[in-house]
Amino acid sequence: MLWKYLLGFYMLLVTAAAFLYAPPALGLGELSRIIFFHVPVAWVGCLAYLVSMLNSIAFLRKQKLEYDRRAAFNAEIGLVFTILATVTGAIFSRYTWGEYWSWEPRQTSIFVLLLIYGAYFVLRSAIEDEEKRARLASVYSILAFISVPFLVFIIPRIYSHLHPNPIINPGKQMEMDARMFRVFLASLAGFTGIYAWFHNLHSRYLKLKAKFEEAEKHA
Amino acid sequence: MRLGALIKKDLLEEFRTRYAVNSLLMFAVTALVMVSFAVGMNPLTGQLHAALIWIILFFSAMSGMARSFIKEEEKNTAPALRLAAEPELVFLGKLCLNFLLMLSLGALVIPLYYILLHPRPGSLAPAALVIFLGITGLVGATTILAAIVAKAGSKSTLLPVLSLPVLLPLLVTAINATGTAMGGGTLSDVSQALQFLAAYTVVIVTASLLLFDFVWND
Numbered sequence: 001m002l003w004k005y006l007l008g009f010y011m012l013l014v015t016a017a018a019f020l021y022a023p024p025a026l027g028l029g030e031l032s033r034i035i036f037f038h039v040p041v042a043w044v045g046c047l048a049y050l051v052s053m054l055n056s057i058a059f060l061r062k063q064k065l066e067y068d069r070r071a072a073f074n075a076e077i078g079l080v081f082t083i084l085a086t087v088t089g090a091i092f093s094r095y096t097w098g099e100y101w102s103w104e105p106r107q108t109s110i111f112v113l114l115l116i117y118g119a120y121f122v123l124r125s126a127i128e129d130e131e132k133r134a135r136l137a138s139v140y141s142i143l144a145f146i147s148v149p150f151l152v153f154i155i156p157r158i159y160s161h162l163h164p165n166p167i168i169n170p171g172k173q174m175e176m177d178a179r180m181f182r183v184f185l186a187s188l189a190g191f192t193g194i195y196a197w198f199h200n201l202h203s204r205y206l207k208l209k210a211k212f213e214e215a216e217k218h219a
Numbered sequence: 220m221r222l223g224a225l226i227k228k229d230l231l232e233e234f235r236t237r238y239a240v241n242s243l244l245m246f247a248v249t250a251l252v253m254v255s256f257a258v259g260m261n262p263l264t265g266q267l268h269a270a271l272i273w274i275i276l277f278f279s280a281m282s283g284m285a286r287s288f289i290k291e292e293e294k295n296t297a298p299a300l301r302l303a304a305e306p307e308l309v310f311l312g313k314l315c316l317n318f319l320l321m322l323s324l325g326a327l328v329i330p331l332y333y334i335l336l337h338p339r340p341g342s343l344a345p346a347a348l349v350i351f352l353g354i355t356g357l358v359g360a361t362t363i364l365a366a367i368v369a370k371a372g373s374k375s376t377l378l379p380v381l382s383l384p385v386l387l388p389l390l391v392t393a394i395n396a397t398g399t400a401m402g403g404g405t406l407s408d409v410s411q412a413l414q415f416l417a418a419y420t421v422v423i424v425t426a427s428l429l430l431f432d433f434v435w436n437d
Contacts, residue, residue, distance in 0.1 A: 112387055119384055123377065135433050140364075140381060142426070146422060146423065
């Protein structure tokens with residue numbers, strides 16, 4: 001229980017530091033502060049997707065419905081964070097490049113991630129039988145995941161890119177102010193913490209629900 | 220050989236009803252004529268022609284391949300097929316059949332496209348190679364998705380929704396390379412795209428072979 005209050009306090013500090021402690025980046029000015037929120041949110045979106053896919057594999061190997069439920073709610077968390085990343089990205093895009101949307105490589109990849117999540121949930125909603133839904137959704141999740149690296153490889157070759165360089169770029173150069181980088185890492189950790197909290201909350205909810213259903217069956 | 224028997228069974232069935240081929244060809248021709256009317260006499264660039272060709276191929280493929288597993292579920296022949304052959308063989312049989320279906324579709328649509336919209340020919344051999352490999356990848360990725368759709372209550376509108384995210388890398392590459400070839404690019408200009416299409420097909424077909432068992436057997 002305590003660590004949730006600590007997490008709340010920590011995120012408060014990170015938010016304050018993002019506005020007060022970190023200096024604005026050269027060229028971008030105050031706009032650069034979005035990095036402390038946009039990048040961690042996108043990171044959690046991808047992380048949740050990865051965890052969801054791993055749970056799908058675990059389901060196919062062990063045939064326990066618990067794994068599929070975990071895959072599904074990780075996808076739900078991932079969807080929320082991916083939407084947040086898309087929206088914050090579009091706002092940043094509007095004020096730096098002039099358009100909310102320009103099919104820039106990063107935008108394209110995140111849009112595909114949204115499409116995959118969308119298709120995944122459409123597929124789930126189309127199947128009534130829980131066991132069958134688990135199997136088909138798991139297979140689809142793995143297939144979609146396999147196609148993502150191809151996209152990452154192909155997109156930058158085709159569309160011109162405007163997105164600021166990733167933190168770890170091929171040249172292994174740090175292009176960020178030390179104070180900015182500190183806040184950025186802190187924020188990344190904080191958002192991962194929020195994800196862990198969501199995950200924990202939902203796991204407990206599912207466990208209780210399963211227990212409740214079990215009890216009802218016996219009654 | 221049993222794979223041959225599976226293909227023969229589907230071909231015979233197709234030959235008797237001619238439903239899939241007829242509906243697929245009519246769908247493709249309808250789409251083609253719509254595009255042709257919409258474009259009219261406006262000259263288009265090679266890139267745009269490539270995009271239109273692939274839109275026609277993609278949606279025709281979706282409407283044609285959705286049937287490949289749904290028909291087994293509708294006629295309740297799936298259990299018999301399950302007894303008769305291993306899942307991998309069933310998958311390969313359907314893959315070959317869809318491939319034949321899509322190749323004949325391509326062989327009809329692309330010449331018709333040239334006749335109706337008369338794009339500048341560009342370099343034909345690279346364009347044909349790109350389209351051939353593109354269709355191969357399209358079939359490779361869509362076959363298992365068609366099986367998923369058939370198991371998910373045969374809702375055939377589901378297929379394009381499920382396919383697009385998986386097929387996007389393939390489509391983007393194929394459209395670009397086709398455009399390059401139609402604009403007069405040589406074989407070496409599209410060689411990287413050809414490698415990419417081949418790699419994509421190999422990876423996705425291998426994954427499908429591994430995963431098909433989970434889709435096919437209840």
